[in-house]
Amino acid sequence: MGVLGVPIAGCRDTGESAPGLLVATTTMVGDLLRSLAGGLDEEVAVLMGAQVDPHLFKPGQSDVRKLRRATVVLYSGLHLEGRMAEILERMARHGRQVVAVTDGIAPDRLMEAEGAIDPHVWGDASVWAEAVQFAGDRLGAFLPEHREAIAARTTEQVAALRACHDRLRARAQEIPEAQRVLVTSHDAFQYFGRAYGFAVMSVQGIATVSEAALADMARISAAIRQRKVPAVFVESSISPATIRRISEETGAVLGGELCSDALGIPGEMASIAGGRSVDRGTVAGMLESNMDIIVRALGGSAAVLPP
Numbered sequence: 147m148g149v150l151g152v153p154i155a156g157c158r159d160t161g162e163s164a165p166g167l168l169v170a171t172t173t174m175v176g177d178l179l180r181s182l183a184g185g186l187d188e189e190v191a192v193l194m195g196a197q198v199d200p201h202l203f204k205p206g207q208s209d210v211r212k213l214r215r216a217t218v219v220l221y222s223g224l225h226l227e228g229r230m231a232e233i234l235e236r237m238a239r240h241g242r243q244v245v246a247v248t249d250g251i252a253p254d255r256l257m258e259a260e261g262a263i264d265p266h267v268w269g270d271a272s273v274w275a276e277a278v279q280f281a282g283d284r285l286g287a288f289l290p291e292h293r294e295a296i297a298a299r300t301t302e303q304v305a306a307l308r309a310c311h312d313r314l315r316a317r318a319q320e321i322p323e324a325q326r327v328l329v330t331s332h333d334a335f336q337y338f339g340r341a342y343g344f345a346v347m348s349v350q351g352i353a354t355v356s357e358a359a360l361a362d363m364a365r366i367s368a369a370i371r372q373r374k375v376p377a378v379f380v381e382s383s384i385s386p387a388t389i390r391r392i393s394e395e396t397g398a399v400l401g402g403e404l405c406s407d408a409l410g411i412p413g414e415m416a417s418i419a420g421g422r423s424v425d426r427g428t429v430a431g432m433l434e435s436n437m438d439i440i441v442r443a444l445g446g447s448a449a450v451l452p453p
Contacts, residue, residue, distance in 0.1 A: 167191060169212050171221040171230065172200045173409040174268045175247060175281075177428050179220050180412075182282050182299050186292045188217075196411045196427070199383045201228050213237070218288050220281055223248040224256075224265035226407075243288050250280020257336050266407070268429050269338030271311035275304045310430040311341070317419075317437050318342040321444050328440065329370060329378040329398070331389050334406035342437070349388050363392060370396045377401030377443035383408040401443025405432045 166188045170176040176192030184190050193209045194200055200222070205213075213219060213233075223246025225231050238244040248256075248267055255273050257264045268274045282300025286293040318326065326343055328335055332350035339346035347369055349362050370378070370392070378398045380386035382405050393400050410416075410426030417423050418438035424431035 167212065167216050169193065169216040169219045171219075171227050171234075172407075173198070173427070174274075174429055175220050175222050177409060177412075178247065178278055178281055178303075179285075181303050181428075182278070182285055182296050183289065183292065186289075186295055188289070188292070191216075194408065196414075197383045197408050199407050200226050201407065203228065203230065205230060205233075217243065218285065219244040220285075221246055222265060222267075224263045224267070226265035245281065245284045247277040247281045250283075251276045257340065259333060259336060264333075264336055266334045267337055269335055269433070270341035271307045271314060271430060271433055272341065273337060274429055275307040275311070278303050278307060307430060310433060314342055314433060314437050317434075317441055318344070320441050325376070325444050327373055327375045327444070329366060329375055329389075329392075330404065330406065331379075331381045331384045331386070332406070334381070335404075338433075338436075344440075349392070363388065367392055367396050370398050379404045379440070379443070381406040382410070399443070402439035404436045404439060410435075 168179055168183055168188050168190050170179040170190070170192045172194050173192060173196060176190070176194075179192075180190050191212050193205060193212065194203055219234065219237065219242065221227055221230070221234050221244070223231075227234065234244055234246070248265070251267060251273055255276070256267070267277065279300060282296055282303070286296045286300075289296065323343065326345060327347065328339060328344040329347045331348065333346070333348040335344070335346045335348070338344065347366055349366050369375075375398050377400070378389050378393055378396075379401050380389045380403050382403050384406070386403075390400065392398070405426060409428065409432050412425065412427030414426045415423045416426050416431070416435040416438070418434055419441070424434045426432050426435050
């Protein structure tokens, strides 16, 4: 039996089958799926919306129905989806076309945290490009009638992510190395930090299933004072209460709101340096928006959030 007592591991219910329904779990995978297969006579559905924490997401009846009907299901993997991981893995074992996009990332590019693989791979645009390439290859095999179009889109998206990676690296250099200290609510930015040269500190671990401990808050506050960190950052999918409290205790300003485990709403545009606008509902746009917020804050022009 699946979530909420609905069986989903076997073949699709013939009364509910809907060939052409492609399902993604998270907003990041949803962006990937739309960019590769959207508009190709295929319906794309994303289970999680903007600002939804995938660590805590509990699928409802409508989500289960979509999974049962799906021709293809793409998910992030590395246990990002929390309690859904077992369901998705079981579907794959039963012959469903279910793919973890992170399976395509070279093992030496993955990072460990808390005795497990850190799932927040999209923080490094060049690593996410590997997931996009793998997903495109698998989608082309699953949807042979669209193979050429998907292959062309995959090549385009991989190139765009690599170009984004180069822009992010250049933008990070605007902050003096000693000031590149990124303090956030939970440990979702290690790939970002490794790729773009930031020391990353967080109050919580890689998951958000438990609240921050007082000892962790004290540890972060002490590090902020010691390193004279000018700004700390809240995350769009996590309560800002803990970071606000640390800001009050240390005097570090709230530098802005970053997207971490979820993208913004598709079409949510943000203006960044250079007069460009980026879509925070895409992985590339989210990363560039995040970097713009971080550079402005740690570079000395932090914008304090309203209380």
